[in-house]
Amino acid sequence: AQKITQTQPGMFVQEKEAVTLDCTYDTSDPSYGLFWYKQPSSGEMIFLIYQGSYDQQNATEGRYSLNFQKARKSANLVISASQLGDSAMYFCAMRGPSGNTPLVFGKGTRLSVIA
Amino acid sequence: GAVVSQHPSWVICKSGTSVKIECRSLDFQATTMFWYRQFPKQSLMLMATSNEGSKATYEQGVEKDKFLINHASLTLSTLTVTSAHPEDSSFYICSARGTGVGNSPLHFGNGTRLTVT
Numbered sequence: 001a002q003k004i005t006q007t008q009p010g011m012f013v014q015e016k017e018a019v020t021l022d023c024t025y026d027t028s029d030p031s032y033g034l035f036w037y038k039q040p041s042s043g044e045m046i047f048l049i050y051q052g053s054y055d056q057q058n059a060t061e062g063r064y065s066l067n068f069q070k071a072r073k074s075a076n077l078v079i080s081a082s083q084l085g086d087s088a089m090y091f092c093a094m095r096g097p098s099g100n101t102p103l104v105f106g107k108g109t110r111l112s113v114i115a
Numbered sequence: 116g117a118v119v120s121q122h123p124s125w126v127i128c129k130s131g132t133s134v135k136i137e138c139r140s141l142d143f144q145a146t147t148m149f150w151y152r153q154f155p156k157q158s159l160m161l162m163a164t165s166n167e168g169s170k171a172t173y174e175q176g177v178e179k180d181k182f183l184i185n186h187a188s189l190t191l192s193t194l195t196v197t198s199a200h201p202e203d204s205s206f207y208i209c210s211a212r213g214t215g216v217g218n219s220p221l222h223f224g225n226g227t228r229l230t231v232t
Binding site for chain 2: 100
């Protein structure tokens with residue numbers, strides 16, 4: 001079974017600073033995908049970044065980067081130059097080897113950006 | 116990009132009534148859609164996998180007779196909460212994967228906030 005663990009219920013970061021949100025995962029499948037989503041108070045789920053288990057390089061998307069350490073089974077999200085609009089819930093999620101399978105989500109981390 | 120539309124965005128109903136939530140993929144065909152439920156300050160929990168033209172697959176502990184799922188076309192899946200009770204009050208959100216499965220993300224509807232009084 002797949003499992004995602006996010007150990008930080010809440011995080012604070014100063015505006016313009018970088019912040020790392022932790023995510024560890026557990027799976028017995030050699031092929032899997034890792035995702036990060038942002039959920040603002042409105043409830044929508046916004047896709048941020050993806051990392052495949054066979055990807056050699058860490059994924060980056062604008063201010064978001066994923067620190068993928070396969071041996072440690074961690075996929076931490078790094079947000080650089082934090083903005084007030086980054087305040088939201090952040091969920092790490094995993095997909096199994098089959099492309100059309102659902103995502104399993106972690107419990108999430110609430111990020112608050114302070115001016 | 117792939118867009119998923121969910122309707123209604125919020126609904127208040129009386130205990131004992133039924134509520135239907137629609138999930139549409141607007142610019143792609145989705146043979147599979149996923150329904151999640153999210154209680155306040157908690158994570159998204161998968162309720163069921165909706166398959167076009169066949170029966171939905173429900174997760175353990177989810178009552179299939181209470182949460183009726185119909186996936187009659189490649190762009191529409193519906194979730195009907197039958198005989199709703201206050202404990203069914205939650206945020207329901209559907210999702211589907213666009214073309215090129217593999218690394219393509221799940222695209223989510225904006226969710227439906229259900230309040231049962």
